[in-house]
Amino acid sequence: MCAEVEETLKRIQTHKGVIGTIVVNAEGIPIRTTLDNSTTVQYAGLLHQLTMKARSTVRDIDPQNDLTFLRIRSKKHEIMVAPDKEYMLIVIQNPSE
């Protein structure tokens, strides 16, 4: 199981256009990253809050619903966040390469 996950993460990292990957735990602390430390901490902190807010919004509207993923597309690149109960995965990709 673990090896599979490692492989998946590796594939994501080497995918076309992907700039960086961050794995964040439930408290917002980054566990794994391919970016430098300061950027990682910044991304992790900000996106964690945003994801919690988004999730809260979705669930407030309908408690049986839950957030699957979050995409933030900006001029330069796209940030994709997939939250989970215990972990959160953040990927920054440049889609138009």
Added chain:
Amino acid sequence: MPVTHKTLVKSKQGSNAQSQQKPLAAKTAKVVSKKKDEDDGTEIGEGGDEWMHGKTLIKPPDQLDLTEAELKEEFTRILTANNPHAPQNIVRYSFKERSYKPISSVDQLAVHFFLEGNLLHRDSDEARRQKAKQGLPDEKATVVTETEDEKLETPGGGEDGAHSVDSKTGKKEQKLTNQFNFSERASQTLNNPLRERGCQTEPPPRASFSATANQWEIYDVYLEEMQKQEKNKEKAKAVPKKEDDKGKKKLTLVETQSDDLTKVAKVAKIIERMVNQNTFDDIAQDFRYFEDASDEFREQEGTLLPLWKFQYDQAKRLSVTALCWNQSYKDLFAVGLGSYDFTKQGRGMLVFYSLKNSTYPEYNYPTTSGILCLDIHPDRPYLVAVGFYDGCVAVYNLKEERPEPVYKSSSKSGKHTDPVWQVRWQKDDMDNHQNFFSVSSDGRVVSWTLVKSELVFTDIIKLSLVGAVSEGPEGVPPPTMACGTSFDFHKQINYLFLVGTEEGKIHKCSKAYSSQFLETYDAHNMAVDAVKWNQFHPKVFISCSSDWTVKIWDHTIRTPVFIFDLNAAVGDVAWSPYSSTVFAAVTADGKVHVFDLGINKYEAICQQPVVAKKKTKLTHIEFNPVYPIIIVGDDRGYVTSLKLSPNLRSKPKEKKGQELPRGPEVEIAKMEKLLSLLREPENSKGRTESWCQTDYGPQALDFRR
């Protein structure tokens, strides 16, 4: 004096003496000397019995002589505090009543003696002044008097001395003490030394806690409660299953102890799909929304738009030998990989792809032998039946983690001796076991049933060379078996199925009859690669072969209704799920041919090369049950997905459900007449007659008209 004498006597007499004095002093008029006598007489008589027995009475000469009765007469004497000299009738003038009124009470005080003294109190002002004038001599005098006083007191030691000193200095503040019995004694209790003692406890550990109470949090808690309750109910019911539970508990424990990253699996999968979606964004958009507008200008023809291409690194050099869409998860399909080449037999692979992720398979199972066919169970989308080149069949359960199949046939349990060309799931039998059929080159059609952990096989039918059972002239028929290469079960009639053989014959069989065929069709000149019933029409089926032809049959007629020549060996043919007249075929020259008999009976409405390299042969084709796409497998191990353009998907104008089954029938009926004329030349074998060719099709008909 008589008074003093009498004081020595008893108190009674003493009191008497005093009472005697009182009358003298008080000058009471009533008291007369005669009373003296009487008093003497009576009182002395009372108390004098003891003392004075021998006394004789001496009468003075001037004493009154009274009779005895008078002597015994008792006179009462009253002692009052009234002043006899006080007036009794003082009157005062009352202005209120304007008359003289007697005063109610008269002052009875009588002053007998008055003397003004010349003593001064020591502490009074006058006395102090005098002292101040006199000075020392007074102090000495006072000391003397005090020392006298002290002598009377019991010696008290130093304290007394101190007291005297004190008294010298502070005369004014002298204590009033008992002269006789005073002892100055002071004591002091021990002052306990004060000690300050404090105690400090460790403050309880604190942590700041903040939380929100949203609607969904409340919902979550309720959900957990419900689940707990349900678990409890289940535990209450399933008591004998304790061991299983323990086993499960162990499993769960192991999971939590393992690396944290396993929990990221699901999230990672989602992210991977998202990333792929971004990369192949245009394809995804095409898949969903693109409709070729130019189809309006092309009258009847359509095109195929290439979408995703699926390839797996480890599957290189293997050809796609089987394709199957999953009925429940419409974006999931299975690819069986192996090799058709007899000489190059090696390993195989079972790979599952999802349209959502075209770069990496969802599941993949490597196998020791090449796969030749597979089928996904229609009701249980996690069960996959696989037939191998070495004759085995296996069942995989996608839910389980391990890479081996759940069931596998072995040489003991009736595996085929030749490659298995086709497997198909059937409906569950009466015992609710899943079962599937397989057909193989060894001429057997076998039914396999999944009983607990085994595969139980049953031979359904044995394909013999000659169609019907026949015995050779020698009486012992040579046990020559035909080689089955494909089969298909009727959609509605459960027991009816078709088997295509290597000899080019198609047998119509029934599950009930194991030795006899219902019908045999002389279909092709070479092995029948695929035979498929029409999805709608109950009578029509299609077959294709390496003899370059695709034939459409009515199972009641022994000759084909339509024949199409595709100029290359046809690998596979498939009916479309949305129309009864549309089907597609793939050929060895890398082209996909799509036919719509409703539009054009003679030629394909789309012929399109799909693969880049010319030498790749297309081996399989499948329509997606829901989306307008087809997947095509080739002998390089690639699977290409293509979108059908609108012209290829045209539906009959009337209502779907009712009209479709009739559409081909109507057409078939139409064509019957035409084809009956064509039948004779068809029977001549296998060669592509010129007027049979699709190019000449219309011309031929015109001629025949």
